[in-house]
Amino acid sequence: MAQTRRKKAARRPSLASRVLRGTLRTAWWVGVRLAIVVAAVLAAGTAWYASQLPTLDDLLDPRDTGSVTLVDDAGQTFAWRGQQFGAVNAETVSPHLLNAIIATEDRRFYWHFGIDLRGTLRAALTNFRAGGTVQGGSSITQQVAKLIFFDNTRTLERKIKEIPAALALEWKFSKSEILSIYLNRAYLGAGTTGFEAASERYFDKSAADVTPAEAAMLAGLLRAPSRFAPTNDLKLAQGRAGTIIGLMQDQGYLTAAQAEQARAHPAVLSAAAAAKAGGAFADWIMSTGPDFLTRRTTEDIEIATTFDPALQRAAEDGLKAVFSQKLKSGSNAQAAIVIMSPDGAVRAMVGGRELGAGEGEFNRATMANRQIGSLFKPFVYAAALQSGASPYDPVSDAPLTIYVPGSGNWSPQNYSRSFLGDINLAQAMANSINTATVRVQEATGRARVRAMAEDFGIPGPLPDGPALALGVSEASLLEVTGAYAGFLNDGQKVTPYGLTQLRRKADGSVLMKAVPQRPVRVLDERAAGEMVWMLRQVVEFGTGGRARLPDGRPVGGKTGTTQAARDAWFVGFTADYVTGVWMGYDDNTPLSGTTGGGLPAEIWHETMTRAEAGQPIRPLPERIPEQRVAQATPETPVAASAVENTVRSVVQNVLQGLFGN
Structure with missing residues (x-):
């Protein structure tokens, strides 16, 4: 019997074995139930997500907004916006x-x-x-x-x-x-x-x-x-x-x-x-259309525009050609360019140099309001012509002091700190004479000058004082270029535009079309033609000499440099296009040795040389004025010879940096 008990004891599991088996049974029990719980939770979660899934058709279009495709004047896509x-x-x-x-x-x-x-x-x-x-x-x-x-x-x-x-x-x-x-x-x-x-x-x-x-x-x-x-x-x-x-x-x-x-x-x-063309232009177009059809559209939209990729390349290449040769390494100087047809159709736009920014960057052609300096002077002379003056009428370039209520005496200065005496209006504008321009303004009336500038598209309110003549007001490059287009457009106001048609991409249905501008005459035909002639003298004999084109193509335009050379401009035109160039620093740092007649005129020259390549030479719509005063010709005495003109241009380019033009 004792032997039997020993055999049963030998068959009985050890304590360790019993503990292990118990642990395994517990683990299995817990594991099975945990797996059941996990499976149930997973099944419930799967069922819940399945119930939340939209239909396949809805899932295939995930966007919450639509897209915008922009096409150029030939119907080719050049930019995309939106999703x-x-x-x-x-x-x-x-x-x-x-x-x-x-x-x-x-x-x-x-x-x-x-x-x-x-x-x-x-x-x-x-x-x-x-x-x-x-x-x-x-x-x-x-x-x-x-x-x-x-x-x-x-x-x-x-x-x-x-x-x-x-x-x-x-x-x-x-x-x-x-x-x-x-x-x-x-x-x-x-x-x-x-x-x-x-x-x-x-x-x-x-x-x-x-x-x-x-x-x-x-x-x-x-x-x-x-x-x-x-x-x-x-x-x-x-x-x-x-x-x-x-x-x-x-x-x-x-x-x-x-x-x-x-x-x-x-x-x-x-x-x-590859070209990444038209970034600034596309951003501008997106800002001009209605929000619900552009930036907040829920549909896929196609916008037909006036954009010309060949002119865009001309502007970009012209800017690079000058800056790569004339700008110091590491310079953060900026520039902007706008090219438009005489009717205001914007063809190309450079919003600034690429310094690492991307799509949606600050567009200096449309967003930057800068002091326009001597670009304002043509509106002074246009008001005078409209009032009956002639480009050959005499005006004095001599010291001038005007009392300004609340400010005291104000005396405008010329770049050279010297005076030419009696000259005519054409000479005064060609050489951007400050004292003469102020005299023309005061004789014509500041109210008329302000009205003329605003009618052409210079944004107001414009200042009341005599410094109005020297361009102390601010505007964007697009606005100024559009204003100058009015001179070329037979004296009729021009409103810059770039959108010609907006349509639904799915079926091509037209949602919006550009309405032709109603002609609004600002200058009569005589004054408009004489104004174009005067602006041509600026390039032929005055401060805009560097803008002259190599094929002898007629060019008109005007330089502009603000006080301390914080902004330098050149806006000019051929018979085909009106092109504006601005140069400066975003933080208003003065430009060193740069005036409107310098690098901006050179950028304009390089841009328009490329833009007009292969195009027939057409005359400007100018009107040569009748000469009223025998000695008053634009060449004499101010530009009596090519040598004299070259020397004067060099001196002016140096002094303009100090005093503006």
């Missing part, structure tokens, strides 16, 4: 694009149930070793869930929520439909949403037609749209695309020959994207 979009599906895009996306983002997309466990574990291990998030393990389905339900923040809570959301997508939609949603919702830089918009934006072709190299570049945008956008850094984008081509080859989507071909011929931008 660009084009609906596609997985069956219609290029197979190279699908392969590039899957090779890059989720190589097991067709085999997992929405969550790639291997990819997630691999990313988790990599991030643990790095001590932070350096690699994403999200499947394409999870990325779609994030695009639909979540923002871009990376938190553990969001990653957990992605799981039921992804399962809901796999439950409700097919793999092809999930891919289609992804193709349409992914943001790909430069304001483009979806691969169709990105393909059109960067390559000017449908996503159905992209090559392997182009597909790889588009897929490369998914990692960092702004950094890898080819409009931002083409070489970087091509390098990223090369990496993706390697992935496509490794996974069997490209043969070795195809991969080599794609590397040898990397994707390049379309002409419009």
